[in-house]
Amino acid sequence: MGSWNQHRNSSEPLISTHGTREEAHSAAAPYNAHPQEEHHAGNPQDSDGDAAETAKKEKESRLRRYLFGGFILNVSLWVLLAAESIWPSSFKIYQWIFLGYWALGVAVVILGMLVSWSKIESKIEGPGRLAGEHQYSNLYCRMCMKLTLLVIDGIDCGNALICWNLTLAYLLTGALPAYYHHPTWELSTQYNTTLNAPGFSIVGGYEDSAMAAMYDSNRCTFPQYDKPCEETTWPSKSASFSLAHYGPDLSAFHLDAPNITFDNTWDDLVLQINVSCKLYFLKSFDD
């Protein structure tokens, strides 16, 4: 882009109408020529200087890319922080930050693979491998690289080894012990207007006079009315109230109401039991 603008600002046209295409190409050569072509054309000293200048430009270009990536990342982090402050979530913010960065890497790698999968492959296995190819000679490193390339934008064996080792260390020493050996309580509250009738028992000693009197009869009604104040519309459900003995000293009336539910807060379950007592204490007090 820069060379195009430079040429457009010059007085000479890009392709002369009077010259050949080769002439036009040579005229544009200072702006478009590949470093390798210049290497063949010039003397060794000039080529060394050009190579150094090209390397410097590449370094500057790479630095600009890093700075641009950093800028995008920085903006993303601030957006995440702002979102977290406005809509607090259960996730920790550092998790969001690193997850965002990781997702960005995944997107970049997937895009890169779609565009030039063959180039990435040649970087690992092809004959024209880049500098540092000895790093991939180890089978374990190659496997790590293959797996890592699928998800992250870090084409470096040491980087992949750190990732996998830290992940395994976390899984083996942190996640799995916490999952299997350190359970915790989870508390929650739910609003529910329908509730099954609880088990309900009136319990007394077998020799209690009140309990003995209750053996006579019992009645159970379960009025359910749609509106709290309309006493005339009380349909009743039936419920049994059975007697059971638990050893010589314990007896109980049990409410057997498996199909009864409380649909509203004003539903009443009314249980009535005939009871009479010998009030010895009252009698002696009166005497």
Added chain:
Amino acid sequence: MTDILRGTDNLAKLQNAYQEQAVQTPYLFAAMYDPRIANLSAAIDCGLVGLTEVPALASNTFRFAAAYVKDEQDKIRFSNSTTECPEVYRKAFELENPPYTAYTFYIASMPISETSLCDTSIDPAAQCIMQSILRIDKPVIESMESVPGVEWSDVWLNVAAIIGGVQFFYWIGQVLLSR
């Protein structure tokens, strides 16, 4: 008894007070529990179900609230015991759909004003009604469930955070080295 008892000097007086014959309303016990409990007697013995005194000659209103308890992870520990209690608790807390339901309740009592009408020592045919009214206190169910110490979603999120963190610091290192 309106005296305020203080110190050891009044201990004997307190003991004597308890030995005095006094008027006492006849009472029974009430228990509210999950009806799926198979052995109520064992549940009472082990403290899973509590007994509460209620006046026998009265109308008692029970306002109850329910709470779910589920312990699939064996969070509740028992000391070495030869009783059946650990098994009673374990079976209860493994119930599902709904989980084991524990009930708490408040009682409001309206006693029969003329208790002599219920006294068979005065009239052998005397008979009164003990009434129990069950009503929901609040339509809210609190739930307590033992769960693994970490969820799988958190595990994967942490793994992603580790990988992202390594990449992040790797990027910083590359920026610094490229200068």
